Amino acid sequence: MEAKFSRRQDIKIRGLPEWHSAMVFDPERPGLCLLNPTAWLVLELCENRTEQEIVSLYADLFGNRLGRAEAGKHVSAGLQTLAKWALLSLPQEQT
Structure with a gap:
């Protein structure tokens, strides 16, 4: 069986189209992550x-x-x- 990817459900994503990026808040880590357009699209x-x-x-x-x-x-x-x-x-975390 081929591995499947999903985004974590506890993260919060906010698109920043004016910056061509997205900001992601991860409650398990302090701070924010800034994603480029490719990573943002792949995450979605x-x-x-x-x-x-x-x-x-x-x-x-x-x-x-x-x-x-x-x-x-790119992916x-x-x-x-x-x-x-x-x-x-x-x-490997999925059942």
Whole structure:
């Protein structure tokens, strides 16, 4: 079974479109996290989906402007950023 990613339910996300970013409050850590547009989009797409499902949705949003291979790179980088900040319910934590 392929791992599925979800965002943590206890975090609070506030979009900052004027800054092309999102601010995330994590109640388990003091302070705020500022996400770039790629990480923000990937976080929003993490709804109990596999990495490949996220890549497909991400690529579809960009249409012909971004190929699937490039979309895969963006998603992979975004997931790494989100994991670094512990904003995901990581696959090994899911039952």
